[in-house]
Amino acid sequence: MKQLRMMGFLSALMGLCGLLVIPVSQAEPMKPSKTIKTEYQYAAKVACSLLLPHQDGTLARGTYRTTVNIHNPSDKKISIAAKVALAAQFGSEPGPFDVTPFKEAVIQPDGAVGVNCFDIANYFCPIDGVCVDFAFLEGFLVVKSPVPLDVVGVYTARHTDGEVESIDVDAVAPHKVRETVSIGAAESGKRGTGKRVDYPPKGSSAYGEKEPKxxxxxxxxxxxxxxxxxxxxxxxxxxxxxxxxxxxxxxxxx
Known part of the structure; x- marks a missing residue:
């Protein structure tokens, strides 16, 4: 029963956020977005305990962290695009935060970049003037590139208190997907500002008896x-x- 409640939180959030989203027609004009022609797609699993350890439900109770490392093996500077796709409840209606807009990263020849849990959280602030403060989240970091990349996920976990207890490294296989993607238009507000929405909602059973950070x-x-x-x-x-x-x-x- 607890797991069903946990899986239902995201659906409830999507309905709540639908009421909070500011219509684009009422917002200030946004800057035109940039496009990137891509040939390869990588979907790296992410599991992040941000403001609070995961509680029993979708994952065992504990603290989980993800870092995705992306290496450009080519001899040319490239632009790649990345977005976050949340793992919502199976069969639920799509919500405004299920998939974030793309962000761009420029990687030098033989250069590398890393995306950690807090970078992933920043994809959700702001979206249409709304910021989602996740206690914990699961999903995928979806990377699009014009050339083949080396994409590796690094996963660590521990009890709610203490040092790291497990680590796993997973090389992400590419999919050949030819697509021209649009980089998300700049929000009218400052980065990190907007209406705040907590997920799961504060006071819910997901937190147990602990006050969320x-x-x-x-x-x-x-x-x-x-x-x-x-x-x-x-x-x-x-x-x-x-x-x-x-x-x-x-x-x-x-």
């Missing part, structure tokens, strides 16, 4: 609500006092 800072610059300040998250390996850049933090009372 609220992420702040990071590359998107998530703000804290009034009366709280952003401090470094000691549970991650990014320390701004030791040269860490764009570290995410936690909101605490001032």
């Amino acid at each position: 609220q992420m702040c800072g990071g590359i998107a610059g998530f703000p804290c609500p009034e009366g709280k300040k952003c401090v470094d998250d000691p549970s991650d390996n990014c320390d701004p006092a030791r040269g860490g850049a764009d570290c995410s933090g936690l909101c605490v009372k001032q």
Whole structure:
């Protein structure tokens, strides 16, 4: 029964977000999007515990992290596109956040980029003026490229408290999919700003008896609500006092 409730949360979120989305006709004009001609597609699995460890349901209770490394083996600079596709409940109606707009990355010859869980969370803030704060999420990072790539997913897991207990590395096979993709148009608001929606909703049974944490800072610059300040998250390996850049933090009372 608990698993069914967990699987139903995303469907409920999609219905809620449908009420919050700002119609494009009412928003400020957006900049024209760029297109990239692609030949190859890679779908890398992602499982991310962001503001709270996963609870029993879709995955066993614990903390899961994903990093997807993308290497350009060619001798030319290339532009690739990536989006996030959420794993929604089977048979549910499509929602506004099931699949994010594409983002572009430029990779130098023999260069590489990495996409971690907090980068993945940033794909959802903002979309049509709405930001989704995920406690945890599952789905795929879908990468489109004009040339073959080396795409590898690195997966770690641990108990809710403690050091890493398992690690797995998975090479992602390409699919030959010829497509011209459009890079998402720039939002009218600043990155990291917009109406906030929690998934799962705060107070739901997904959190058990724990109060969900609220992420702040990071590359998107998530703000804290009034009366709280952003401090470094000691549970991650990014320390701004030791040269860490764009570290995410936690909101605490001032």
